[in-house]
Amino acid sequence: MIGFGQAGGKVVDKFLEYDRKNDSNIVRAAVAVNTAKADLLGLENIPQDQRVLIGQSRVKGHGVGADNELGAEIAEEDVDEVQGAIDSIPVHEVDAFLVVAGLGGGTGSGGAPVLAKHLKRIYTEPVYGLGILPGSDEGGIYTLNAARSFQTFVREVDNLLVFDNDAWRKTGESVQGGYDQINREIVTRFGVLFGAGEVEAGQEVAESVVDSSEIINTLAGGGVSTVGYASEEVEPKGKSGGLLSRLTGSGDDGDDGLDSAHTTNRITSLVRKAALGRLTLPCEIEGSERALLVLAGPPEHLNRKGIERGRKWIEEQTGSMEVRGGDYPISNSRQVAAVILLSGVTNVPRIKELQQVAIEAQDNLAEIREESDAKLEGLVNDDEDELESLF
Numbered sequence: 001m002i003g004f005g006q007a008g009g010k011v012v013d014k015f016l017e018y019d020r021k022n023d024s025n026i027v028r029a030a031v032a033v034n035t036a037k038a039d040l041l042g043l044e045n046i047p048q049d050q051r052v053l054i055g056q057s058r059v060k061g062h063g064v065g066a067d068n069e070l071g072a073e074i075a076e077e078d079v080d081e082v083q084g085a086i087d088s089i090p091v092h093e094v095d096a097f098l099v100v101a102g103l104g105g106g107t108g109s110g111g112a113p114v115l116a117k118h119l120k121r122i123y124t125e126p127v128y129g130l131g132i133l134p135g136s137d138e139g140g141i142y143t144l145n146a147a148r149s150f151q152t153f154v155r156e157v158d159n160l161l162v163f164d165n166d167a168w169r170k171t172g173e174s175v176q177g178g179y180d181q182i183n184r185e186i187v188t189r190f191g192v193l194f195g196a197g198e199v200e201a202g203q204e205v206a207e208s209v210v211d212s213s214e215i216i217n218t219l220a221g222g223g224v225s226t227v228g229y230a231s232e233e234v235e236p237k238g239k240s241g242g243l244l245s246r247l248t249g250s251g252d253d254g255d256d257g258l259d260s261a262h263t264t265n266r267i268t269s270l271v272r273k274a275a276l277g278r279l280t281l282p283c284e285i286e287g288s289e290r291a292l293l294v295l296a297g298p299p300e301h302l303n304r305k306g307i308e309r310g311r312k313w314i315e316e317q318t319g320s321m322e323v324r325g326g327d328y329p330i331s332n333s334r335q336v337a338a339v340i341l342l343s344g345v346t347n348v349p350r351i352k353e354l355q356q357v358a359i360e361a362q363d364n365l366a367e368i369r370e371e372s373d374a375k376l377e378g379l380v381n382d383d384e385d386e387l388e389s390l391f
Contacts, residue, residue: 001098002031002082004115005071005108006039007132008100009046010179014187016045022330024195029089033082033115035074035107036063052085054078054111064106068145071110079118086119095212096126099157101149104134104142109149116156126216129157130190132182133164133281133354140361147358150351159219159343161190162226162281164350189229189280192339196294196328208304210294210326215341218292218324223344224351226281230273231337232266234301260303267295267306270338271313279342282350288318289344293325297336302327314340 003012009032019027032046035055043051053061055074064070075082099116101108112129119127131153134142154160163186169178196210219225271293275285291314295302304327311325 001027001029001100002033002086002115003046003108004033004075004099004101004112005105006034006036007102007105007179008032008108008112008130009034009039009043011100011130011132011183011186013043013045014183015191018187018191020045022191022195024191026191026194028094031082031085031089033085033107033111034063035059035061035071037061039063049088050085052082054081064110066104066106066141066145068106068110068149071106071108072114073110074107075111075114079115082115083118083122091123091125094125096128096158096216097123098128098130100130100132101153102132102134103146103149103153104132104138105145109145113149113152113156116153120156120158126158126219127156128219129153129160130186131160131162132186133162133166133350135165135169136353136357137169138165140357140364143354144358144361147355150354154224159222160224162224164281166350167278167280167282186280189227189339192229192296192328192337193227193292193294193341196296196326208307208326210292210324210328214292214324214326218290218322218341218343221289221344223289223346224281224348225341225343226279226283226345228274228277228279228340228342229337230270230277231335232270233335234298235334260305263301263303264306264309266301266336267303267338268309268313270295270336271310271340274338274340275314275317275342281345281348283342283345284347285318285342285345287345287347288320288342290322291315291318291320291324291343292341293323294328294339294341295326295336296328296330296339297333298331299327299329301336302329310338318342 001012001015003009012030015027016030030046031050032040032043033052033054034040037053040051040053058074097119099112101112103109116127116129133146165182168182168185293311293314295307307325307327311323315323
């Protein structure tokens with residue numbers, strides 16, 4: 001995972017914290033890239049030698065001030081410095097690269113597409129983007145940055161996963177509190193998704209395994225992706241009766257199958273909530289090209305029948321023939337969670353709205369600059385043109 005810019009660095013930092021707390025081993029290696037020294041110093045989990053300050057000759061460690069054209073230029077000039085940090089990573093252990101960036105600012109918005117293009121040229125592993133859209137209340141320049149970056153980023157990655165801040169900011173919430181909550185939401189959703197299949201020795205093995213190849217195949221067609229999530233608290237029963245009991249629906253307590261029916265119903269309900277609730281990028285799910293369903297939680301609360309029903313329901317709702325599904329047993333968990341990855345979504349009103357606002361902002365900025373030039377001309381030049389400038 002490579003966090004580019006302030007938002008990207010913070011999200012990757014949170015992923016490492018999530019990894020440590022859940023012992024999930026998702027992040028093989030993490031790098032943070034920024035033009036602002038202060039942002040790199042504020043990180044807690046990314047190793048110091050994997051924090052890369054770029055653009056020192058241009059901006060002296062003070063950032064690019066929301067200028068994403070400058071961010072892109074600096075990324076082009078200093079991409080070898082980023083490559084230097086990546087060179088120390090055992091890439092043979094990596095399934096994919098994930099470049100994470102906020103698309104509204106300057107450094108990540110401009111630099112992330114540049115880095116993605118560079119990585120795709122060098123490595124055979126897939127290169128994905130995780131782009132975070134600014135809230136509509138953050139101002140025209142951020143919307144313009146996001147629209148331009150989105151358009152570029154989606155072309156340079158194998159798939160662009162999107163999280164829309166606008167759908168997640170709560171009214172009256174402080175800016176810092178809002179972003180902390182948003183980062184937690186991002187990491188929870190993508191953490192369960194990326195964690196599936198990462199099984200260590202002694203861990204429960206999934207009935208229907210979802211591993212990195214399933215995620216890669218779901219994202220393989222490119223385009224834009226969104227993720228749905230729903231969870232419910234459950235009472236862990238302790239150790240499950242093993243694979244046979246999970247297939248038949250009978251546990252250590254010798255139940256008669258009613259528990260299995262309850263488990264199936266809970267799973268199908270969670271799948272519907274995940275798909276029809278708040279997606280990371282709100283959109284119409286009909287017409288999604290591919291989908292992946294992951295059910296995570298204590299093994300005794302997961303069963304094949306529920307997962308298969310959920311998968312078929314997603315097939316009906318999306319119209320896609322490429323819907324994969326499986327479970328991710330987490331023995332010590334106190335909740336069951338459904339995560340749905342919808343890939344190749346096209347009916348996304350928020351993107352159209354973002355582009356429209358960006359076009360208006362672009363036109364307004366051009367007008368303001370013209371007016372400003374005219375006013376400055378009027379202020380500086382004397383009416384009679386009697387003064388001579390020095391040169």
